[in-house]
Amino acid sequence: MAASTWNRRLIRERGLAMGREHVGKGVNVALGPMMNMGRVAQGGRNWEGFRADPFLAGEAAYETVLGMQQAGITACAKHFMFNEQEHKRTTTSSFVDSRTTHEIYAHPFLRSVMAGVGSVMCSYNAINSTYACENSPTINALLKSEYGFRGYMMSDWQATLSTFGSVEGGLDMTMPGDITFDSGDSYFGGNLTEYVRNGTIPEERVDDMGGGGTGSPTSSPPTKPSNTMPSSTAPSRLTSLRSQAARKDAALVFINSDSGEDYINFDGNEGDRKNLTAWHNGHTLVQTMTMLGDITFDSGDSYFGGNLTEYVRNGTIPKERVDDLGTGWGWGMGLGGTLDLASWAFGFWFLVFVLGFFFLLEVEVGMGFGLMLSLSSYLDIASWTLELASRENFEEKAMTASNE
Incomplete structure (x- = not known):
């Protein structure tokens, strides 16, 4: 036009x-x-x-x-x-x-x-x-x-x-x-x-x-x-995050998921990265948090799942906090009573998981491997949605704190 x-x-x-x-x-x-x-x-x-x-x-x-x-x-x-x-x-x-x-x-x-x-x-x-x-x-x-x-x-x-x-x-x-x-x-x-x-x-x-x-x-x-864009990990915001973490028993630091293995390709290193520096300034965030003292970072495909379970078992993260993850926003309402799209997504996929379970149980009787793979896919989606919603909540709180 x-x-x-x-x-x-x-x-x-x-x-x-x-x-x-x-x-x-x-x-x-x-x-x-x-x-x-x-x-x-x-x-x-x-x-x-x-x-x-x-x-x-x-x-x-x-x-x-x-x-x-x-x-x-x-x-x-x-x-x-x-x-x-x-x-x-x-x-x-x-x-x-x-x-x-x-x-x-x-x-x-x-x-x-x-x-x-x-x-x-x-x-x-x-x-x-x-x-x-x-x-x-x-x-x-x-x-x-x-x-x-x-x-x-x-x-x-x-x-x-x-x-x-x-x-x-x-x-x-x-x-x-x-x-x-x-x-x-x-x-x-x-x-x-x-x-x-x-x-x-x-x-x-x-x-x-x-x-x-x-x-x-x-x-x-x-x-x-105009080529220079403000970094999402600006010094003032990092300082705010560090001060918040210092007041807590545990801090969950999320960095971009494409900073690990099997992302694009690297010269002579098919499948894995030689340079373990996290992309999108994720390494800067981790380095800032480690300035607090003796802190151990655990990495994996998901910071929830087995990692979260272990933190609860050893008492680092109270079980009540995990319960709060599942009830505070699980069906679309955040702790402040506002609509949370990520929470609706979790509720939706949870419903899909339940319905899918009974559907697969009915149509895949006698197909054990197929049932296991299908259930695994639903579990992956549910876990991913939970992680997404929690990450969004964490970033929102970090932004609010930095503005204060």
Whole structure:
């Protein structure tokens, strides 16, 4: 709709608003704008773009990129290139000549480069029988050389299909990292390191890949005040949490669950992390709490379950506190009498668990393993919901204390 106004000021203001929204959420790179032509009328991604007009799409992309990056984030022009249908998008090849490329499909990307776009995303499809994310004629020759693009080329999610071909074809960043989701391996990472060690890929190319947002592999990335977001573990808030914990017999410290094993992939370390520092500043929170003195931290898949049971057994956490966990908010009303959505979620899953138990007991008689697995799934969901609700309650109290 923005493009249909033909209003440059409005389109740029829209880009600025989107950029500010990303900054407000702590996002550094916005995966847009999309500027494909919508050649296929039923294309599932047409709504993301501007319209099937190279001039209008180019000017809208130009103004949008300027607006978004004015907010302090990096815009990403996508999908490069000829990704005009979703049907069989990973197996089709678009055959396009040079004139058609320049006059229609590549023009919005040229205008994005002229606006200083920081990144471009290559697409799933093949271009003249070579996949887009390892297509040197379009990435190296057209985008980087002819158009003078100085940012970095990232792949669409799982659009990377090789190491040597992609790197030599101009790809700078593979996303989301692993070859397939949660596979624990990558075409880059250890594979790229080996190609550099044996001389197949020159080290200078890796330097070029790493310097793609700045124009030089040795310069410092540009920063603006709006790039710096307040940390959720600011010193004042940590001090407040530490003082609260000092008055208690036990303190439960929650850190992000994706800071452990089996998360994305790491060079030469499939499945597990070598660096045990918790992500999202979780390690800072733990370090702050340990300043209190002789404190032992117990980690696991869940801080409740068996861990909580052990704390109750040895008297560290009173049983009354556990009873309070199950009754204070269990059916949607918090201790203060206010509606608690997390509590409703717990009540809902508890009901699902009870009903599911009798249902499974009826239909899975004689299928012991199936019954055990199904019950295990319900228990996992119930445990997860309990942990979520308690974490929300803990964070709310911490926020209140820090404001006081």
